[in-house]
Amino acid sequence: MKPIVVVGSINMDLVSRTERIPHAGETILGADFQLHSGGKGANQAAAVARIGHPSILLGATGNDIFGEQLRRTLAGYGVQTEHIASVPGASGTASIVVDARGENTIIVTPGANLAVTQEYLQGKIDVLRGAGMVLVQLEIPIETVAWLVECCDKMGVPVMLDPAPACKLPEALLAKLTWFTPNETEAGFYADGAENADEALSRLFAFGMEHVILKQSSKGALIASHSGERCYADAFKVDAVDSTAAGDAFNGAFAVALMRGMSVHESARFAAAAAAISVTRAGAQPSLATEEETQAFLSVHTDMHSLRQNPSF
Numbered sequence: 001m002k003p004i005v006v007v008g009s010i011n012m013d014l015v016s017r018t019e020r021i022p023h024a025g026e027t028i029l030g031a032d033f034q035l036h037s038g039g040k041g042a043n044q045a046a047a048v049a050r051i052g053h054p055s056i057l058l059g060a061t062g063n064d065i066f067g068e069q070l071r072r073t074l075a076g077y078g079v080q081t082e083h084i085a086s087v088p089g090a091s092g093t094a095s096i097v098v099d100a101r102g103e104n105t106i107i108v109t110p111g112a113n114l115a116v117t118q119e120y121l122q123g124k125i126d127v128l129r130g131a132g133m134v135l136v137q138l139e140i141p142i143e144t145v146a147w148l149v150e151c152c153d154k155m156g157v158p159v160m161l162d163p164a165p166a167c168k169l170p171e172a173l174l175a176k177l178t179w180f181t182p183n184e185t186e187a188g189f190y191a192d193g194a195e196n197a198d199e200a201l202s203r204l205f206a207f208g209m210e211h212v213i214l215k216q217s218s219k220g221a222l223i224a225s226h227s228g229e230r231c232y233a234d235a236f237k238v239d240a241v242d243s244t245a246a247g248d249a250f251n252g253a254f255a256v257a258l259m260r261g262m263s264v265h266e267s268a269r270f271a272a273a274a275a276a277i278s279v280t281r282a283g284a285q286p287s288l289a290t291e292e293e294t295q296a297f298l299s300v301h302t303d304m305h306s307l308r309q310n311p312s313f
């Protein structure tokens with residue numbers, strides 16, 4: 001079984017829970033503070049490993065108090081961490097505020113994630129070549145992402161890009177993606193001016209990418225292919241505690257399901273379940289579901305989830 005290789009950020013999440021998100025210039029009191037292992041790259045690698053698929057993370061931590069702890073936690077989830085670089089200076093951090101509805105705001109300070117350069121990845125070519133799929137996000141330098149996508153395209157390795165946080169990307173990069181997985185805010189950024197999901201999809205497909213997953217948080221996800229296939233996975237209804245890393249849980253689980261040969265619509269249902277479980281728990285990596293938990297969830301939530309599908313997809 002080929003591993004899924006994730007190239008991305010590793011952050012320590014500094015999480016304050018508050019009744020509501022403060023306005024600019026306002027000080028409010030928080031109810032609780034916790035440190036959790038996070039970072040979109042690390043979360044996706046942990047999501048893959050928790051479901052039981054071989055997961056290799058390429059990234060960097062600092063030589064500060066968080067670096068060793070972040071690697072240890074990832075290894076504990078089953079992620080292969082031996083390729084992670086340790087660089088002088090601070091590890092990546094994310095200052096997160098979670099409100100009473102489980103919604104969050106996040107500020108990422110990249111720190112060591114900026115050391116995930118093309119030169120670093122050039123030393124990991126064999127790892128990339130052996131990947132069944134590569135998952136990447138935008139919390140590492142954009143030039144690195146562009147080089148990675150080009151390199152995977154040449155080697156015939158499919159790439160799933162989670163465009164978070166949204167920023168301008170070279171069109172040549174977007175054209176080579178197998179999967180592009182924006183949430184609603186990010187889709188609005190890349191499909192500027194689109195009035196609805198159909199319009200957003202046609203603008204995104206004009207870039208040349210193969211598949212788009214439009215993640216619509218508590219509503220669900222629309223999965224579409226360049227050749228016109230569509231399916232929609234409604235989100236499972238759960239009591240939300242913390243939505244942090246729900247998108248990462250979805251991407252990791254979706255990639256594993258595809259690698260196992262499940263159809264796109266079955267993969268979307270599996271991923272929606274993994275994401276729903278993560279929303280019911282606090283923190284990024286601590287919230288990620290195992291295979292057993294995801295299957296158990298699916299077996300009791302059959303009637304609460306509708307999957308509208310194109311039968312061929």
Ligand code: RIB
Pocket residue numbers: 009011012013037038039040043093094106108139244245246247248284
């Ligand atoms: O997707 C959630 C993640 O975004 C958090 O863990 C935080 O570190 C930021 O990268």
